[in-house]
Structures are given as C-alpha cells and as structure tokens.
Amino acid sequence: MTTLKSESVDIAGPTDVVILRQKVRAWSIELKFSLVDQTKMITASSELARNTLDHGGGGRCLMEMVSNGARSGLRLTFEDHGPGIPDIDLALKDGYSTGNGMGLGLSGSKRLVNEFQIASKVGEGTRICVVRWK
Amino acid sequence: MSKIAEILQKNESELLADWMKEQLTAVRRRDLMNDGELQAQSTDLLRSIASAARNGNVTDVSGSDWAGVRERLTDISASRAKQGFSPDETALFVFSLKQPLFTRLRNELAKDPNAMFAEMWNATVMVDRLGLMTFGAFLKAKEQLIAQQAEEMLELSTPVVKLWQGIVAIPLIGTLDSNRTQIVMESLLSTIVATNSKVAIIDITGVPAVDTLVAQHLLKTITAAKLMGAECILSGIRPQIAQTIVHLGINLNEVITKASLADALATALQKTGKTVVRIDKQNGKAGENKDGAEVKQTPERKGA
Numbered sequence: 001m002t003t004l005k006s007e008s009v010d011i012a013g014p015t016d017v018v019i020l021r022q023k024v025r026a027w028s029i030e031l032k033f034s035l036v037d038q039t040k041m042i043t044a045s046s047e048l049a050r051n052t053l054d055h056g057g058g059g060r061c062l063m064e065m066v067s068n069g070a071r072s073g074l075r076l077t078f079e080d081h082g083p084g085i086p087d088i089d090l091a092l093k094d095g096y097s098t099g100n101g102m103g104l105g106l107s108g109s110k111r112l113v114n115e116f117q118i119a120s121k122v123g124e125g126t127r128i129c130v131v132r133w134k
Numbered sequence: 135m136s137k138i139a140e141i142l143q144k145n146e147s148e149l150l151a152d153w154m155k156e157q158l159t160a161v162r163r164r165d166l167m168n169d170g171e172l173q174a175q176s177t178d179l180l181r182s183i184a185s186a187a188r189n190g191n192v193t194d195v196s197g198s199d200w201a202g203v204r205e206r207l208t209d210i211s212a213s214r215a216k217q218g219f220s221p222d223e224t225a226l227f228v229f230s231l232k233q234p235l236f237t238r239l240r241n242e243l244a245k246d247p248n249a250m251f252a253e254m255w256n257a258t259v260m261v262d263r264l265g266l267m268t269f270g271a272f273l274k275a276k277e278q279l280i281a282q283q284a285e286e287m288l289e290l291s292t293p294v295v296k297l298w299q300g301i302v303a304i305p306l307i308g309t310l311d312s313n314r315t316q317i318v319m320e321s322l323l324s325t326i327v328a329t330n331s332k333v334a335i336i337d338i339t340g341v342p343a344v345d346t347l348v349a350q351h352l353l354k355t356i357t358a359a360k361l362m363g364a365e366c367i368l369s370g371i372r373p374q375i376a377q378t379i380v381h382l383g384i385n386l387n388e389v390i391t392k393a394s395l396a397d398a399l400a401t402a403l404q405k406t407g408k409t410v411v412r413i414d415k416q417n418g419k420a421g422e423n424k425d426g427a428e429v430k431q432t433p434e435r436k437g438a
C-alpha cells in the first residue's frame with residue numbers, strides 16, 4: 001500500500017473535531033467518494049475523534065490518502081495516550097458506554113468503514129485505524 | 135550590562151520620542167487608536183524591554199527574564215487583533231523600534247566599528263524575535279476571534295419560527311456540537327411554551343452529518359418536548375444521512391420522520407386538526423390564493 005499524501009491533525013478540543021471532520025470531507029471529495037461514502041467517513045471520523053477527546057483525553061489523527069494499486073482510499077489513524085480500553089469486545093457492543101453516550105460510536109463507526117483495527121492497552125492508550133476504499 | 139541594555143536605560147525618553155515618530159509615519163491608524171493610548175503602550179513596552187535586557191540576554195527573548203515583555207506583547211497583539219489592525223501593522227509596531235535603536239548604537243559606538251556591528255546584530259536579533267512573537271500572538275488571537283465569531287453566528291442561525299397557529303419549526307443548519315445543540319434545545323422548548331404549540335418540526339436538511347452525539351441531543355429534545363405536551367416531527371433526513379443513521383444503529387422508530395419540511399408541515403396541520411384543500415377555481419377565489427390552496431379547520435371530534 002502506498003501513501004499518496006498525509007496530514008496529522010491534533011485533537012485537543014471540540015473545535016478540532018469539527019476541523020477534522022471538514023478535512024475528511026475535503027479529502028473524501030478529492031477521492032471522488034459518493035455522497036453516501038463521504039457522509040459515512042465523515043460520521044466515523046466524528047465518532048472516533050470524539051472518543052479520542054472524551055475517553056482518551058485528547059490525541060491526534062493521522063489522515064492518509066492511500067492506494068493499493070487497484071483502489072484508492074482514505075485511512076485515518078486515531079491515537080491517544082489515555083486510559084486505554086480494558087475490554088475491547090465489550091466496548092464494541094452496541095449500547096455499551098462508560099459515559100452517558102448512546103454507546104454506538106465505536107461499534108457504529110466499525111460498520112461505516114471497510115477496514116477497522118483497534119489496539120489498546122490499559123494505562124497506555126488506544127490506537128484505532130480505519131480505511132474506506134473508493 | 136550589554137550596550138543595548140545601557141542605551142535602553144539611559145536614553146529612554148529620546149528612544150521613545152524617535153520610536154513614536156517612526157510609528158506615526160510608518161503605520162498610523164488614528165481611526166483605531168489615539169495617540170495618547172499608543173504613547174502609553176509604547177512607553178510601557180519599552181520600559182519592560184529595558185528591564186528584561188538589563189537582567190537577561192538580549193538575544194534570548196524566550197528566557198524567563200523576558201516573560202513580562204512576552205506577556206505585554208501578547209496583550210497588545212490580542213487587543214490589536216480585536217481593534218481591527220492588520221497583521222503587518224501590528225508587527226511593524228515592534229519592527230519600527232529598530233531604526234531608533236540603531237541610531238543610538240551608531241552614535242555611541244562610532245569609534246569601535248567591530249563592537250557596533252556586534253551590537254547592531256544583537257539588536258536586530260532581539261527586535262526580529264520580538265516582532266515574530268508579536269506576529270504569532272496576533273495570529274493566535276485572530277484565530278480565537280474567528281472561532282468565537284463562528285460560534286456566535288451559529289447561535290444566530292437557529293431561529294425558531296412559528297409556521298402556523300400551534301406549529302413551530304426550527305431549521306438546523308451546519309454542525310451541531312454540544313454547546314449549540316443545548317442552545318437550540320432551549321430555544322425550541324421555550325418557544326413551544328411561549329406559543330403554546332402542539333407540534334414542533336425539527337428540520338435537519340442543513341445538517342451535514344448526524345453522529346451519535348447529535349442523535350442523542352435530538353432525541354433528548356424530542357423527549358423533553360413530549361413532556362411539555364408537544365409532539366416533534368423530524369424532517370429533512372437526506373438519503374446519505376438515513377443510511378449513516380442505520381449503520382450507526384441509532385433507533386429513530388419512536389420519532390415521526392418526514393423526508394421534507396413540506397411533508398412535515400402537512401402532517402403537523404393534520405395533527406392540529408387542519409387540512410389543506412384545493413380551492414374551487416370556478417368560484418373565482420383562486421386569484422386570492424396563488425397556489426389555489428386553503429387551510430381549513432377540520433371539525434374537532436367531540437370530547438377530544
């Protein structure tokens with residue numbers, strides 16, 4: 001897989017979530033994603049960025065425009081050095097929330113993208129990588 | 135003590151006079167700031183530079199001795215950003231200190247060119263760094279200002295409108311974050327009370343994405359309205375939003391949803407006991423009503 005371009009976006013406050021969402025929109029349009037795919041990727045980025053902020057205490061998102069030869073796509077890697085997720089399967093259950101959210105952000109974003117990888121260590125942080133292909 | 139520090143201390147009044155003259159010719163915005171204010175600001179800054187130069191290293195303006203200067207420059211930048219100065223006008227305020235400082239150094243060190251060169255270099259480094267710092271602080275203040283204005287605009291752009299007797303609508307436009315949704319929710323609920331409305335239409339045609347946070351806020355508003363005896367209709371759900379909501383797993387089964395605001399209005403009229411009927415053109419009434427339609431109160435059921 002080759003990276004065509006990349007940018008790192010800090011996620012330190014609510015405005016950063018909005019900024020990231022706007023960047024994801026611009027890149028999705030550049031990749032000629034359909035309106036539905038654009039909206040899916042924007043929504044997933046919004047969920048994951050908010051988790052990075054609310055649960056991970058802030059972090060960053062690496063945006064990458066990638067190509068695997070046949071297709072191009074958008075890869076987003078969210079990283080934080082927060083408390084980590086003790087039970088990933090549980091966190092991915094619809095409706096599970098340690099806050100007072102709907103508990104659909106994590107599981108929902110998984111359904112909104114083509115590839116979803118999550119790595120988390122208690123006390124060290126969380127790293128979530130998602131890809132949506134054109 | 136460095137020569138610069140010495141000059142700053144010894145020649146304060148002359149330096150200030152020269153600097154003011156420089157500023158008045160280079161970048162004077164009398165429309166934004168009066169001379170007295172500018173003089174006071176310049177005096178204060180020059181004194182604090184003098185004291186920092188006396189105690190610290192003149193080329194290391196990020197050191198702790200320079201904290202007072204940095205603080206002043208940040209304040210000045212922020213106030214100038216608010217007053218409407220341009221970034222170069224603000225930076226020039228600092229850069230224009232160079233000429234007066236150089237003139238003094240030349241006079242003082244005329245007999246020692248090597249020392250003069252060294253001190254001028256130091257003065258350049260000092261003023262440049264202070265200027266750049268001002269520029270950075272100015273941009274930061276400007277960014278904050280823009281963010282704040284954007285927020286204010288968001289508040290302005292969510293008016294609750296009365297569509298008909300007993301029917302209010304709120305067209306949401308743009309990104310819904312927590313703060314804004316809170317405002318929207320409050321203004322909708324208070325308008326429901328003020329207008330004694332039975333139906334509230336929340337139109338999200340202008341909302342680019344609905345994530346779980348937005349959905350949760352919407353659902354809370356709808357529940358609160360219900361407690362107050364008003365029913366909410368969610369309209370303007372575009373196809374891409376509908377698909378995303380389904381993938382996220384958000385349950386809107388309990389909510390009345392309509393594709394368009396027009397559909398929502400028709401439903402709302404129906405719910406408040408009214409129907410839209412076509413006017414019989416033969417009766418010659420069509421001219422009074424362009425689309426040939428009229429809202430009629432349907433007879434209320436007894437005991438309802």
Ligand SMILES: Nc1ncnc2c1ncn2[C@@H]1O[C@H](COP(=O)(O)OP(=O)(O)OP(=O)(O)O)[C@@H](O)[C@H]1O
Pocket residue numbers: 047051052055056080082083084085091092096097098099100101102103104105106107108126346347
């Ligand atoms: N980056 C993270 N760091 C630590 N914990 C996390 C992180 N992301 C998710 N979690 C945990 O996983 C849970 C589920 O996340 P999910 O996004 O599904 O729900 P939520 O954020 O609580 O609510 P919402 O539906 O509004 O997103 C969270 O409540 C939190 O405990």
Ligand SMILES: [Mg+2]
Pocket residue numbers: 047050051101104105106
């Ligand atoms: Mg979440």
